[in-house]
Amino acid sequence: MALENSHELENGDGTTRSDQNFLEKEAEEADDEANKGKEIESVEMIFRDTVVPSWKGQLTVRAFVVSAILGVVFSFIVMKLNLTTGIIPSLNVAAGLLGFFFVKTWTKVLEQCGLLKHPFTRQENTVIQTCVVATSGIAFSGGFGSYLFGMSDTIAAQSSDANSPTRDMNIKNPSLSWMIGFLFIVSFIGLCSVVPLRKIMIIDFKLTYPSGTATAHLINSFHTPQGAKLAKKQVTALGKFFSFSFLWSFFQWFFVSEDDCGFENFPTFGLKAYQNMFYFDFSTMYVGVGMICPHLINISLLLGTILSWGIMWPLIEKKEGDWYEAGLKSSNFHGIQGYRVFTAIALILGDGLYNFLKVLGNTSIALYKQLKNKESRTVLPVGPDGKATSEDLATSFDDKCRKQVFLKDRIPTWLAVGGYVAIAAIATTTLPQIFEQLEWYYVLVIYVFAPALAFCNAYGCGLTDWSLASTYGKLAIFVIGAWAGKSQGGVLAGLAACGVMMNIVSTASDLMQDFKTGYMTLASPRSMFVSQVIGTAMGCVIAPCVFWIFYQAFPDMGVQGSEYPAPYALVYRNLAILGVEGFGSLPKHCLSLCYGFFAAAILINVARDTAPKKWARFIPIPMAIAIPFYIQKPFAIDMCLGSLILFIWEKRNKKEAKAFGPAVASGLICGEGLWSVPKSILALVKVNPPICMKFLSKGMNVKVDDFISTLSR
Template sequence: MDRQANQDRQSSMAGEGERAEDFTFRAIAAGLLIGCLLAFTNLYLGLQTGWISLMSLQSALLGFAIFKVLPRSLSLAGRRFYFMTTPFTPEENVLVQTTAGAVGIMPLSAGLVGVIPALTMLNMDKDGSPPIVLGWLELLGWCFALAYFGVFFASPLREPMIIREKLAFPSGTATAQLISVLHKVPLFQGRVSTGSNGGELNRGGERSAEGHRDQETSPLLQEDDSDENVMKGSSGWKALLWSFLSSATFTILSYYIPVLYAMPIFDFLSPSHDLAATWGWWFTPSLNYVGQGIIMGLPTTISMTAGAFVGWAILSPIAHYYGWAPGHPMDSESGSKGWILWVSLAIMCSESIVGLIALVASNGLSDLKRWLSRRSDPTTAQYGPISTESPSDLDASVEDMNGLTLERARLIKETVEVEHEPPHRLTPLSWVTWGLVSSTILAIALIWAAFGTNGIHPWATLVGIVLASVFAILGVRALGETDLNPVSGIGKISQLIFAILQPGNVVANLIAGGISEAGAMQAGDLMQDYKTGHLIGASPRSQFKGQLIGSTLGILISCFAYKLYTETYEIPGPQFPAPTAAVWLNLARLVNRGHLPSKADVFMLAFGLLFALTGTLRTLARSKALKVGGHGGRNRPLSAAEKIVTLLPSGIAFAVGMLNTPNFSLARLVGGVIAHTYSKRRAAVARDRGGAPLGGIFIIVVASGFVLGEGAASIAGLLLKQSGAEPLTCWGCRGGCAGGCP
């Protein structure tokens, strides 16, 4: 970036109190529009595979694209209507992606892909409760109950974690880097995470419906001169349009010719075993899954495919042929599909919970040591904390520290607390206090109204929200350190606690887990947005308001979309198995009823111990890598131990691959290979010619078009299904087909 431009921008901080508010109607409108598309897409993906896209990068791209192609004015009936009287600013783009993310994440944070479908799967004999199907008003009440308190948790955490500790929040940093490239403005260098608290890291934005963001570093968003060229002309927008249309066209075409969605190509390898219909081995060449694989990266897609292979090529046949799961292999109750779900559950619980404990223990010890060293260091006691108004004042304060070594002075300077924003751009504490109190009361009342005496007691709802606030702090801390928000483990810990508080109540157990997951998820996602805004210079107050507005519309859109899907399709069913719902329900049954299928406990223990170990090693390695990143850690050679850790599979991705039939993972693996090949090509060309032929943004644009295209076409699929449209032919369909084929 241009150093002079950055210096000019830093110097403008002196007059920051007079800066115009970046909360604009056009930014909110664009964010809500993009968020609606994301909400439909994420509900579709979550119910289908349990893996969704948060799409912060994609929201920023689309926001930039809307205002790039939107005319400044339009003449109608002799009158001129102005759409844009001023240029679209990077601060507004931050508001766009914050608002869009708040709308788009609601299907996950409100439990519409997990807890709510799980309630419809209840069985009177097994759970002591009949299936609970919420009506339109009850579903709205549930979503309103979960939509806000996590937002109020997050706001007070901005200062200690972003301002003081300068935690990395890698996905938020990556989004800020993208916005800086699109708008050709530098980041505020004084705000970039450095030192022991982490360096910049470029990453994607995938998340399992079990709550984990893609954990692997993405090489695709590495800035070079060609990044600007991709978006300056029409090549980037043409790529987005064509990838969107290609994905949407394939989705509609597969509705009328379902075999395109589920190609039984593996039956040719072993015709006698009927691999597609019996064992779930078919291939779906969905461009949506390919796009997701590109964003995830090769390591995550390999982990997912490995899980699919172990689950469906090894464990499923073993459980079936040894009589542990005697039903049809594709039966979720008596077949091996339901049997391997328990193994998947053990992997998720062990990696997420043990990894979270390891990270909190590690950070807690390091924080304690740092606090004790500051207490015992006379120079820190004498000169810190230093209260300053600007970086220049900070330099002067450090220069006045006579008798200190340069290294010590630099250390004090790096740990000084500096709030860059004036008070009128910050979220008032009164907003947070009243919002937290009112959202808590609202949640208790609405959840009681939705479930009554058969659900969770009001006092238990309050306990759940208190637990959610504590867990949100742990989750945000983990997110800032590792780019991993362990809401899966947080939800499961709540389920374990409520098995003691309300024993035998499966409904209360599910609700309590959903409350904790929602709080931690919304807090973590808003903190990522705060990090983006901090680096770009956006108003935290504007982001806070955008988050609340987006969450409100997200409730309405998500409830509407969920009711459309449940009225049109069987959920869970062949096309939308809702795998995450089965995980929630099985854990609730386990901690309240204690029943396991034959021999499942042995495999759960073995796989649980294995991935507890690998998850701990991976979590600690990511935390260490981020801590040394600010000192050039990304470029240093890896040690032998670190190389081994990078080869360990992601437990969550492995478990999700096991939960779903292999077709969902195979297409993502194709995307991961494409991303890896593209990255290697860019690196080779950069070495040979001094620059890449296409910037890293280009492939993100294409992948975004693939994902959003199928999400948009899924709305058309809903309408076709409701209108009774039939497929043209069911030739070749052997199971798992889309459209109207049985």
């Protein structure tokens, strides 16, 4: 999922597991068309006449130029999603498609001019996709919408310790220099932690890594004749909807000269529904996100919106003066905001804890079975008659080719171990200089335990495609925060520790996904590792710069109710406060509600796992329900509209929807996401929209008309 996990509900706090089924089926359909009337042919037999370049030959200048351009574009998209809802879909499809399109166009022009020296290969395509995702991934794992921005004074002023005497020692405002330095220190060590285990994970244990496998199928299909034709059509569809989304966002900008103006505040279902977050805000980005996210996530978001803004908050607001002090600002945590945020935190923690224990248990059991039955796993499966089928022979040929390439370009173990120790030593020395509250021995303890947790996350991700990076980060918040204590800056220490832990376990699982993709496309492990390192390095510079543009262009960023409220930043800070202060400062009955929602999250997950499959697919996801509780944005309506469009499309033409749905969605997301660049530049140079389009009730409109008429006399 990209809510709280990567490829997650939150790529989340944040990425959805999206589209691997589409990719796999699309690849299968392409293979079926290519093999009509023929015996089953292996993937590598199709490419048997194609020369595989050396690992250095896969790392081309053009690949990294394209990766840098797409990395900037995708970083703006991820940053905008981070700072609005925290729901980040998988952008692998768009990265693979656009990477293929740009380089294929480049090489075609050079070929016609007689200047082409190196043809475009699937290995180079894999390098581009890996580099782009690594670059834009830092925009999420860097914590700009969660733990890192949660350190700022803007978020602290809205948190439950806003009036605490120790607040000042728990604040660190964003600065381009320390953010870049921090990311360079913490973002690479996770790459070293699992490199020695790549053969065990990919070849010995044969872990599937669904997203990595699906991406490999996509890239392999692109470079067959049938796949190349489909890719061009997909890119055309992406381009059309990209243009529409960008121009529509540009048009809307003219009508937003003040707060609460413009199409994004259109009271679609009436003014009363508008006040309770039920309206369509004409965001093409979230319509696209809804087309990529599974239907159940979108329905869960809508259910959460109805439960919170439609039922709970109106009822609790009637208790003002009884349950909490009257006259408090809506952002005050001793008032209604306390119920909004902490009930959401309870749902998130309940869901996260359940899935953490579930994945950890499944991982332990599967690991035990694989170690116990390792020898039997190496036996080639045979057909019912005791003979290998043609499909088995194709698989055997593919595996033989892939193992040969995968094991040829070894990454020395001493390099990985030495790199881990060296980076850990540097981090232990330098991180306390960036965060005075984070003692050196806190950092040392994190790095001692991190490799085991990185292995668990990478292994679990290989089984389920579910990364629990943010869950490990929350664990670090509570452990280090409680260890440091309130009077010693435990809130800031916990948030910094969260960043260290999240980056280690997140990059570890991402790298193993890339190794799986490289394994299936015959890309060298060395080229995968180098492209991941280069992409991460680019992300450590690009992501903070993109965040800084938003930070400077929108002074109210991080304020609840603003255009960019950064909702997870507030959640992470309050988690850190809970870790050092406890629950004493919550408003009346809030703790009881938290206990109830925590238990409800666990029970809902138990029901999802025990109910028959035909019913389980209708049971909502607690983490998705939680997000609308405290986000004052109507994105659930937008995403459900995207889901409805895809549903109708699938009913009318399922094959076409599977082939072009992700491309259309990616175009809608990229168009509005790219509009963030000129919009931010216009804000920086103080160019404001010229018109305010606002919607008033009939009675209010009469009063405004009367007031204007008195002025004109």
